[in-house]
Amino acid sequence: MLFKSSSSEGKICSSDLASPEFGLILFLVLGFSICEQGMNSELQTKEYKWLFWVLLMLTFACLTKKSKAADSYLIDCGSSTNTTVGSRVFVADKYHSKLLSTPQEIFANTSSKSILNSPLYQTARIFTGKSTYTLSISQTGRHFIRLYFFPFVYETYNMSTAIFTVLAQEFALLSGFTPQNSPIMKEYSVNVTSNTLVITITPSSYSFAFLNALEVVSVPNSLIIDDANLVNNAGSYGGLTQEALELVARVNMGGPLVNYENDTLWRTWVPDDSFLLNKNSAVNVSNIAAVNYGSGLATTYSAPASVYGTAKEMNSADDPALNFNVTWEFDVDPGYQYLVRFHYCDIVSNASNELYFDVYINSWIASKDLDLSTLTNNVLATAVFVDVVTSSITASNLRVSIGPSDVNSAYPNAILNGLEIMKINNSVGSLDGAVPVAPGTSSKSKSGVIIGATVGGVCAVVLAGILCFFCGRRRKRLSSQGHSKTWTPLSLNGGTSYMSGSKFSIAGTASTGANLEYRIPVSAVQEATSNFDESLVIGIGGFGKVYKGVLNDGTKVAVKRGNPRSQQGLSEFHTEIEMLSQFRHRHLVSLIGYCDEKNEMILVYEYMENGTLKNHLYGLGLPSLSWKQRLEICIGAARGLHYLHTGYAKAVIHRDVKSANILLDENLMAKVADFGLSKTGPEIDQTHVSTAVKGSFGYLDPEYFRRQQLTEKSDVYSFGVVLFEVLCARPVIDPTLPREMVNLAEWAMKWQKRGQIEQIMDPNLAGKIKPESLRKFGETAEKCLADFGVDRPSMGDVLWNLEYALQLQEAVLLDDPDENSSNLIGQLSPQLNNFRQDDLDVSSMQFESGNVDDLSGASMNKVFSQLMKSEGR
Numbered sequence: 001m002l003f004k005s006s007s008s009e010g011k012i013c014s015s016d017l018a019s020p021e022f023g024l025i026l027f028l029v030l031g032f033s034i035c036e037q038g039m040n041s042e043l044q045t046k047e048y049k050w051l052f053w054v055l056l057m058l059t060f061a062c063l064t065k066k067s068k069a070a071d072s073y074l075i076d077c078g079s080s081t082n083t084t085v086g087s088r089v090f091v092a093d094k095y096h097s098k099l100l101s102t103p104q105e106i107f108a109n110t111s112s113k114s115i116l117n118s119p120l121y122q123t124a125r126i127f128t129g130k131s132t133y134t135l136s137i138s139q140t141g142r143h144f145i146r147l148y149f150f151p152f153v154y155e156t157y158n159m160s161t162a163i164f165t166v167l168a169q170e171f172a173l174l175s176g177f178t179p180q181n182s183p184i185m186k187e188y189s190v191n192v193t194s195n196t197l198v199i200t201i202t203p204s205s206y207s208f209a210f211l212n213a214l215e216v217v218s219v220p221n222s223l224i225i226d227d228a229n230l231v232n233n234a235g236s237y238g239g240l241t242q243e244a245l246e247l248v249a250r251v252n253m254g255g256p257l258v259n260y261e262n263d264t265l266w267r268t269w270v271p272d273d274s275f276l277l278n279k280n281s282a283v284n285v286s287n288i289a290a291v292n293y294g295s296g297l298a299t300t301y302s303a304p305a306s307v308y309g310t311a312k313e314m315n316s317a318d319d320p321a322l323n324f325n326v327t328w329e330f331d332v333d334p335g336y337q338y339l340v341r342f343h344y345c346d347i348v349s350n351a352s353n354e355l356y357f358d359v360y361i362n363s364w365i366a367s368k369d370l371d372l373s374t375l376t377n378n379v380l381a382t383a384v385f386v387d388v389v390t391s392s393i394t395a396s397n398l399r400v401s402i403g404p405s406d407v408n409s410a411y412p413n414a415i416l417n418g419l420e421i422m423k424i425n426n427s428v429g430s431l432d433g434a435v436p437v438a439p440g441t442s443s444k445s446k447s448g449v450i451i452g453a454t455v456g457g458v459c460a461v462v463l464a465g466i467l468c469f470f471c472g473r474r475r476k477r478l479s480s481q482g483h484s485k486t487w488t489p490l491s492l493n494g495g496t497s498y499m500s501g502s503k504f505s506i507a508g509t510a511s512t513g514a515n516l517e518y519r520i521p522v523s524a525v526q527e528a529t530s531n532f533d534e535s536l537v538i539g540i541g542g543f544g545k546v547y548k549g550v551l552n553d554g555t556k557v558a559v560k561r562g563n564p565r566s567q568q569g570l571s572e573f574h575t576e577i578e579m580l581s582q583f584r585h586r587h588l589v590s591l592i593g594y595c596d597e598k599n600e601m602i603l604v605y606e607y608m609e610n611g612t613l614k615n616h617l618y619g620l621g622l623p624s625l626s627w628k629q630r631l632e633i634c635i636g637a638a639r640g641l642h643y644l645h646t647g648y649a650k651a652v653i654h655r656d657v658k659s660a661n662i663l664l665d666e667n668l669m670a671k672v673a674d675f676g677l678s679k680t681g682p683e684i685d686q687t688h689v690s691t692a693v694k695g696s697f698g699y700l701d702p703e704y705f706r707r708q709q710l711t712e713k714s715d716v717y718s719f720g721v722v723l724f725e726v727l728c729a730r731p732v733i734d735p736t737l738p739r740e741m742v743n744l745a746e747w748a749m750k751w752q753k754r755g756q757i758e759q760i761m762d763p764n765l766a767g768k769i770k771p772e773s774l775r776k777f778g779e780t781a782e783k784c785l786a787d788f789g790v791d792r793p794s795m796g797d798v799l800w801n802l803e804y805a806l807q808l809q810e811a812v813l814l815d816d817p818d819e820n821s822s823n824l825i826g827q828l829s830p831q832l833n834n835f836r837q838d839d840l841d842v843s844s845m846q847f848e849s850g851n852v853d854d855l856s857g858a859s860m861n862k863v864f865s866q867l868m869k870s871e872g873r
């Protein structure tokens with residue numbers, strides 16, 4: 001009897017129910033049996049000895065259970081060899097095939113090693129249908145789930161067009177997701193409540209999914225505590241331990257990058273400078289040695305000493321009269337609540353200067369008259385953190401500010417040592433959109449879900465009935481009680497948030513609401529596209545599908561229909577409407593209207609007969625463009641960008657300049673498109689906009705990538721890549737080529753610097769470009785690709801140089817072909833220089849929208865009247 005029970009209990013011990021408490025019971029049984037044995041010494045049989053040892057082992061196993069290794073799954077997807085990152089080994093995918101159920105095994109790899117910051121991104125697994133990772137969990141509780149993405153082209157799979165959903169347990173981590181064209185690691189933290197964690201990856205219909213690496217690791221449960229303060233002192237927010245969180249930002253204030261190798265939980269803490277709105281408002285302070293953990297809430301798991309030991313301090317210059325905020329700004333998705341964790345460690349105070357300060361999130365109060373000494377039992381330099389949960393965010397950015405408190409009369413100061421911003425799942429358990437797909441990994445759990453849903457549904461109906469009854473009777477009493485935690489999914493799409501503003505009166509602000517006069521009913525769009533007939537699809541992008549259509553007045557249009565579930569798409573949708581309804585220009589694609597009814601995100605543009613510049617360069621076998629046509633297209637696109645940069649007091653940065661975003665009308669006139677990622681540029685007193693890196697790989701300004709600081713010069717860089725693309729007629733990233741040729745920008749610069757760019761240019765152009773024109777063009781592209789933004793020309797200079805290259809191409813034809821072109825340059829230069837300085841510097845002038853091109857066009861015509869054919873409107 002005893003034997004039997006011990007073996008079955010052994011099983012329990014290894015399962016989830018095992019606990020040190022159970023070990024203790026076994027220990028008592030063991031002790032009791034030993035005592036009994038001593039009393040009845042004649043029972044000292046062989047069996048008894050065996051039982052003794054079994055019990056001893058079990059006790060040991062259960063008591064040591066707590067120190068059992070935490071979960072750690074590091075999977076290098078699509079790889080057939082292990083990959084070492086720092087001191088960790090990501091195990092080759094093939095060794096994990098038992099954990100994965102997937103319809104097809106597709107391992108993809110790219111040879112473009114030089115451009116990637118981690119070897120994990122070189123391989124990926126492609127999922128052509130619903131696939132699940134089933135991971136056994138030995139320590140229930142909070143886990144980090146990190147997903148690594150970098151889209152590249154493998155065989156017929158262009159990963160930048162993949163659209164898919166990722167679920168973990170009951171939470172939707174990603175929904176209708178398409179990765180941007182740059183390496184990205186997304187970190188989630190989820191409380192795993194059972195002894196298996198199921199991660200489900202589901203491609204959208206007609207699409208596929210991919211993953212470069214997957215990481216699931218245990219973290220201490222104490223990392224996320226259940227309660228946090230609500231903003232504006234509205235009480236406390238409970239239940240965080242049950243929620244899924246997505247990392248938005250993790251910042252080391254006033255210090256350098258803290259690498260994952262220096263963090264107990266493999267987190268990376270980035271410097272704060274690129275988020276800081278006014279650089280002069282704060283200074284760095286550092287005293288890492290002083291940091292102590294102990295009486296505060298924080299442990300080394302909260303953040304390493306290298307984070308607590310540095311801070312940004314208000315730059316108060318010992319002036320007691322100063323009163324301002326230090327503010328950082330972060331990109332966020334609207335429609336969610338965020339957990340903001342402020343890490344503090346008072347390394348600045350001394351006996352004479354007490355530190356009291358206020359902390360804000362947007363215009364909400366996060367902490368009022370904060371006195372760190374009360375949080376740390378008066379021990380200076382003690383690490384502590386304060387968790388604050390925001391109300392639902394309505395904008396696409398979140399600002400964190402610190403500033404002096406009124407309490408402090410002597411010396412205004414405020415500090416912040418570290419900051420983490422985490423998105424909280426919405427009411428349907430999703431971190432990405434409103435409606436997650438029901439999980440259900442086996443038929444059993446599926447039916448469970450269905451039964452649950454049915455029972456839940458019946459209960460809900462009954463409850464709703466009761467509620468209605470009471471509501472009807474007591475409407476007046478109840479109406480005053482709002483429920484602030486309820487998420488209202490459609491308020492953003494409902495269109496009510498738009499304000500009708502005068503389109504052009506507010507020069508310099510792109511933050512005005514989209515204009516209502518552009519709104520089109522969904523029925524008109526359905527009619528124009530035969531109810532989104534698949535045969536009318538002319539393109540598929542990250543945002544969704546693009547249809548060709550005809551409005552009932554006969555206007556041909558391109559209809560871009562956003563994936564309704566993508567919250568990321570939502571902010572891009574709004575940006576695009578804002579930008580395009582304010583900026584009208586011959587070389588910018590015009591917005592005809594938009595539609596935001598019924599949760600739709602639809603943009604209607606003028607139809608561009610000849611599609612993208614990219615399609616005319618390679619890939620589709622269209623007739624090769626002549627050099628003159630190419631130059632004219634580049635000039636048109638440059639004008640559009642120049643207008644964006646200078647047409648208003650505040651520059652607009654396109655952020656996604658590429659040949660696929662330059663469209664051609666029936667006369668091959670170029671227009672710049674796709675403003676979804678645009679940002680308004682720096683204010684006068686700032687030199688850059690800080691923002692998370694977005695854009696397309698291969699075109700991305702390396703300086704922007706390194707420092708996450710955006711200026712117009714990032715567009716100039718991307719445009720330089722387009723220029724080489726136009727000259728060489730090949731993709732900017734082509735992983736099928738030998739290593740040194742993969743990245744066009746690198747490859748072309750190598751040849752350009754040698755003065756032999758003709759060696760790699762489009763063979764169709766051979767012998768058709770005048771050497772002077774080619775030289776000018778090559779030099780212009782080279783300058784655009786300068787490492788540092790300050791060394792790159794402005795878009796106006798680029799435009800001027802391209803005009804010049806066109807003149808050189810044409811003028812030499814008019815002149816005696818044998819004549820040295822330096823003559824010609826000598827004749828043109830003074831005029832050109834005057835023109836450049838006086839006429840093209842539109843940024844210093846005040847314009848009404850729409851006139852910039854007229855004006856610059858007129859000047860061009862004046863200067864080049866003999867040489868240049870007028871571009872008819």
Ligand SMILES: *[C@@H]1O[C@H](CO)[C@@H](O)[C@H](O)[C@H]1NC(C)=O
Binds near residue numbers: 258259260262306
């Ligand atoms: C870790 O921190 C130490 C000292 O702060 C520094 O010397 C070292 O380079 C850091 N290592 C990494 C991998 O960041």
Ligand SMILES: *[C@@H]1O[C@H](CO)[C@@H](O)[C@H](O)[C@H]1NC(C)=O
Binds near residue numbers: 401
């Ligand atoms: C700091 O920011 C908060 C929130 O936006 C604002 O209420 C407060 O007036 C600001 N303080 C100063 C001195 O500008």
Ligand SMILES: *[C@@H]1O[C@H](CO)[C@@H](O)[C@H](O)[C@H]1NC(C)=O
Binds near residue numbers: 243425
């Ligand atoms: C997050 O999801 C959990 C579980 O589905 C749910 O209980 C919780 O209310 C959600 N959080 C919010 C803020 O809606």
